[in-house]
Each structure stands twice: as C-alpha cells, then as structure tokens.
Amino acid sequence: MHRFMMEFLVVSHNLWLVAASLVVALVAGFTGLTLTQDLSQRTVRQRKLAIALASLALGGGIWSMHFVAMLGLQLPIPFYYDAAVTLASALVAILIVSVALTLLHFVKRTPASIVGAGALVAVGILVMHYLGMAGLELCRAVYTPGGILLAVLAALVLCVAAFWVAYGNRRPRNILLGTLCFGVAVFAVHFVAIAGTRFVELPSFSEIGPVMSNEFLAIGVILASFVIFSSFLWVGVTFIVPTSAAASSTVEEAPPPVQLATREVAQPKIAEVVRVPCEKSGEKVFLPLSDVNFIRADGHYTQVYTDKDRLFCVWSVTEARKRLEPSGFLQVHRSYLINPGKVSTFVRRKDAGRCRFTSGNLPDVPVSRSKLKAVEVALGTEPA
Structure with a gap:
C-alpha cells in the first residue's frame, strides 16, 4: 500500500x-x-x-x-x-x-x-x-x-x-x-x-x-x-471616465452654466518663510508655498500636490487651513485647499465649480456650493 x-x-x-x-x-x-x-x-x-x-x-x-x-x-x-x-x-x-x-x-x-x-x-x-x-x-x-x-x-x-x-x-x-x-x-x-x-x-x-x-x-x-x-x-x-468628467457630463445636461471663466491668475505673494513639511521617499522635505498647487485631506492627514509630485503631510486639513490661509491659500471644499496663483481655469456649473491648474497632470479640484462666492472673489471673476 x-x-x-x-x-x-x-x-x-x-x-x-x-x-x-x-x-x-x-x-x-x-x-x-x-x-x-x-x-x-x-x-x-x-x-x-x-x-x-x-x-x-x-x-x-x-x-x-x-x-x-x-x-x-x-x-x-x-x-x-x-x-x-x-x-x-x-x-x-x-x-x-x-x-x-x-x-x-x-x-x-x-x-x-x-x-x-x-x-x-x-x-x-x-x-x-x-x-x-x-x-x-x-x-x-x-x-x-x-x-x-x-x-x-x-x-x-x-x-x-x-x-x-x-x-x-x-x-x-x-x-x-x-x-x-x-x-x-x-x-x-x-x-x-x-x-x-x-x-x-x-x-x-x-x-x-x-x-x-x-x-x-x-x-x-x-x-x-x-x-x-x-x-x-x-x-x-x-x-x-474620471469622476470629474462624469460630473461635468451630468451637469451639462442641466440648463446652461452660470459662468465659465478661463483666465491666467497672477502669482500672489506668498511668504517663503512658511513651508509645508512633507515626506518623500522616507525623508522629510519642506516645500515652499509657491510650489504647492493644492492640498487634499487624507483621513487625519493630507496630501500635497505640486506640479510633479504628490506628497504626504502630517497636517490635518484643519491645521493646513489655519496655517496657510494667512498666506493666501483658500479652502474651496471641506477636503481641499488651493493656491489661487496656480489656478489657470475656473469652471462654474450651476451650484458647483471646479478649479484647474497650470500643470496638466493634476486632477481638477471641486468647489463646494458654499465656497463659490469666495473663490470667484479670490480669482477676480466677481467683485468683492
């Protein structure tokens, strides 16, 4: 056997x-x-x-x-x-x-x-x-x-x-x-x-x-x-079909958009003494604010988007807003802060909006309804 x-x-x-x-x-x-x-x-x-x-x-x-x-x-x-x-x-x-x-x-x-x-x-x-x-x-x-x-x-x-x-x-x-x-x-x-x-x-x-x-x-x-x-x-x-494109497609079936503005925005003066602490390849790096396009919430932390990279930051989105708003950054959504000087195009569709950036590799950033007015004023598309 x-x-x-x-x-x-x-x-x-x-x-x-x-x-x-x-x-x-x-x-x-x-x-x-x-x-x-x-x-x-x-x-x-x-x-x-x-x-x-x-x-x-x-x-x-x-x-x-x-x-x-x-x-x-x-x-x-x-x-x-x-x-x-x-x-x-x-x-x-x-x-x-x-x-x-x-x-x-x-x-x-x-x-x-x-x-x-x-x-x-x-x-x-x-x-x-x-x-x-x-x-x-x-x-x-x-x-x-x-x-x-x-x-x-x-x-x-x-x-x-x-x-x-x-x-x-x-x-x-x-x-x-x-x-x-x-x-x-x-x-x-x-x-x-x-x-x-x-x-x-x-x-x-x-x-x-x-x-x-x-x-x-x-x-x-x-x-x-x-x-x-x-x-x-x-x-x-x-x-x-990315979410941003799908959202735009859905909105386009609605009545004509309230506003579609495409404009180059002058780079605001941002205090270079303020830098954003990030991690890259296991090392701590400090980004000048002029290099930052936008910041996105990631749980209790955030992701920082530059023209070429996406980096981890230990700040929460609340901490980032508190530190960066005095330097010209703008919260456009509960999960997003933008550098207005990096915005190349602002699209408003009815009760929503999107910011696009000078770097074509970056995703659009959504603008919530409650932030539309502030964004339009910051970008100069509406009077203050």
Missing part, C-alpha cells in the same frame, strides 16, 4: 484554462485596486463599504484564479474537492486581504505599512493555495521544501511590489502597474507552488464536508468570475 501511495501521478495542464486563470487574476486586481482609489475623499462609512467590496474582489479573485487553474489540472485519475475546505479557503483569502486594505486605509500610510499590507496579501495567497490543495479528494498533494520556499519568496516579492507600486503613488498609471504585479503574483505563486508539488492517488475519500466534482466546482468558479467581471466593467467605466 505504501508503494502504491508514493507512486507519483503524471500531471499536465489545459493551456486555455491556464490563460483564463491569468485573466481572472488581472481583472480581480484591477477591480480591487480601483475600488480603493480616492477613499480619503469619502466618508468613513463609504470607505468601509469600498474596502469590503475590494476585499471580495481581491480575495475572491485569488480563489477564482486558483480554481480556474485547478480545473485545467489534468491527472490520469478522477479527483474531487471537499466543499467545506474549498469554501474555507475562499473566506481566508477574503479576510486576510480585508486586514491588509484596512491597514492601508485606516492607519497612517507609510513605507512600512505598504510593505506590511503586501506581505499580508502574500500570506493570504499562500494560505488560500495550500488550504485549497488540502481539499483534494482521491489524490493527495506532496510538497517539496524547495517548492514551498520558492512559492513563499514569489508571493512576498511580487505582492509587496504590487502594493508598493499601487499605493506609493495613487495615480491611474500606478494602479494599472499594480494590477499587473498583483495578477502576476497570484498567477506565479500558484504555478511555482504546483511546479514543486507531486500528486499521489488515495484509495478512499476523507472528506470533512460534501464532495464536489470538477463540474460542480466549475459552476461555482463561473459564478464567482461572473461577479468579478461584472464589477470590473463597473469600475472600468469609473476608471476610464
């Missing part, structure tokens, strides 16, 4: 399903990382909901990728899955990812927290993989120390890289690069682990829960992938 159990089975893969597993991983990564974009501009409740949905997308994507790839696994014997263990592997992935996203969005974001979140997601992928493999019935996975070590290294390096890229600078390009890193991470960890795994036949079932065939598993994977791809289409529209 011992000789029978240690006779390794011949393994092959369906290449179409291997390719499909990579697509699932990439789509899940894009969906999850895009859902967490610009969360600092939302309420705590909205942030919690977004993190929950992103955890389902990323964690569910890890699970779906694994089992799409497993559907492509071809062995010379029939094999099944324990339903309870398979479900548990999905829940573990979702829960660990949710902890990582909570760390990124409810704790001060630092290089250490980004690395920690990436490492947590790596652990989630590894636990999901090996727990999912433990659910095999009528065959057993036999691992080699070298295979496990390579899988752990691949998971840590690629996941940390994915979150470092996606969260080091939250711009669309970085989110796309982070998506690529995440998708490759999930895909690579699975197949690196499989490369170091051998399979042996078992004579009987040892299930904890009900047994699922490949056909039944396929139904579950198809349903999970349908949800992920539907979410992908939804967030894709938001990603391709």
Whole structure:
C-alpha cells in the first residue's frame, strides 16, 4: 500500500484554462485596486463599504484564479474537492486581504505599512493555495521544501511590489502597474507552488464536508468570475471616465452654466518663510508655498500636490487651513485647499465649480456650493 501511495501521478495542464486563470487574476486586481482609489475623499462609512467590496474582489479573485487553474489540472485519475475546505479557503483569502486594505486605509500610510499590507496579501495567497490543495479528494498533494520556499519568496516579492507600486503613488498609471504585479503574483505563486508539488492517488475519500466534482466546482468558479467581471466593467467605466468628467457630463445636461471663466491668475505673494513639511521617499522635505498647487485631506492627514509630485503631510486639513490661509491659500471644499496663483481655469456649473491648474497632470479640484462666492472673489471673476 505504501508503494502504491508514493507512486507519483503524471500531471499536465489545459493551456486555455491556464490563460483564463491569468485573466481572472488581472481583472480581480484591477477591480480591487480601483475600488480603493480616492477613499480619503469619502466618508468613513463609504470607505468601509469600498474596502469590503475590494476585499471580495481581491480575495475572491485569488480563489477564482486558483480554481480556474485547478480545473485545467489534468491527472490520469478522477479527483474531487471537499466543499467545506474549498469554501474555507475562499473566506481566508477574503479576510486576510480585508486586514491588509484596512491597514492601508485606516492607519497612517507609510513605507512600512505598504510593505506590511503586501506581505499580508502574500500570506493570504499562500494560505488560500495550500488550504485549497488540502481539499483534494482521491489524490493527495506532496510538497517539496524547495517548492514551498520558492512559492513563499514569489508571493512576498511580487505582492509587496504590487502594493508598493499601487499605493506609493495613487495615480491611474500606478494602479494599472499594480494590477499587473498583483495578477502576476497570484498567477506565479500558484504555478511555482504546483511546479514543486507531486500528486499521489488515495484509495478512499476523507472528506470533512460534501464532495464536489470538477463540474460542480466549475459552476461555482463561473459564478464567482461572473461577479468579478461584472464589477470590473463597473469600475472600468469609473476608471476610464474620471469622476470629474462624469460630473461635468451630468451637469451639462442641466440648463446652461452660470459662468465659465478661463483666465491666467497672477502669482500672489506668498511668504517663503512658511513651508509645508512633507515626506518623500522616507525623508522629510519642506516645500515652499509657491510650489504647492493644492492640498487634499487624507483621513487625519493630507496630501500635497505640486506640479510633479504628490506628497504626504502630517497636517490635518484643519491645521493646513489655519496655517496657510494667512498666506493666501483658500479652502474651496471641506477636503481641499488651493493656491489661487496656480489656478489657470475656473469652471462654474450651476451650484458647483471646479478649479484647474497650470500643470496638466493634476486632477481638477471641486468647489463646494458654499465656497463659490469666495473663490470667484479670490480669482477676480466677481467683485468683492
């Protein structure tokens, strides 16, 4: 019997399903990382909901990728899955990812927290993989120390890289690069682990829960992938058509705009003795106010936007307003302060407005209804 159990089975893969597993991983990564974009501009409740949905997308994507790839696994014997263990592997992935996203969005974001979140997601992928493999019935996975070590290294390096890229600078390009890193991470960890795994036949079932065939598993994977791809289409529209453009489109269906003014504003005199303390690449830097375009609230802290960079600042938006308003800065929204001298275009649409800046790489800054008059006076489009 011992000789029978240690006779390794011949393994092959369906290449179409291997390719499909990579697509699932990439789509899940894009969906999850895009859902967490610009969360600092939302309420705590909205942030919690977004993190929950992103955890389902990323964690569910890890699970779906694994089992799409497993559907492509071809062995010379029939094999099944324990339903309870398979479900548990999905829940573990979702829960660990949710902890990582909570760390990124409810704790001060630092290089250490980004690395920690990436490492947590790596652990989630590894636990999901090996727990999912433990659910095999009528065959057993036999691992080699070298295979496990390579899988752990691949998971840590690629996941940390994915979150470092996606969260080091939250711009669309970085989110796309982070998506690529995440998708490759999930895909690579699975197949690196499989490369170091051998399979042996078992004579009987040892299930904890009900047994699922490949056909039944396929139904579950198809349903999970349908949800992920539907979410992908939804967030894709938001990603391709930015919120500012969508808002402008919505307003344009209303009556003609009250005012659309495009003007170059003279640079105001700003006291250079006042500088904004920021962090860049782990170092403390002090920006002259003339370099700052606008400041955006980010939880209890703020993000400072220059022509080329977005930097972390320990000031809250309230502290920034108190310090910078005497130097000419203007609060235009509860989450935004602007440097009027950097505004190139002001657009007013009915009861809302937007400020655009001399640097074409910067997003528009919304102007709330209660601040419209003050902005128009500051920019000289209305008399004081």
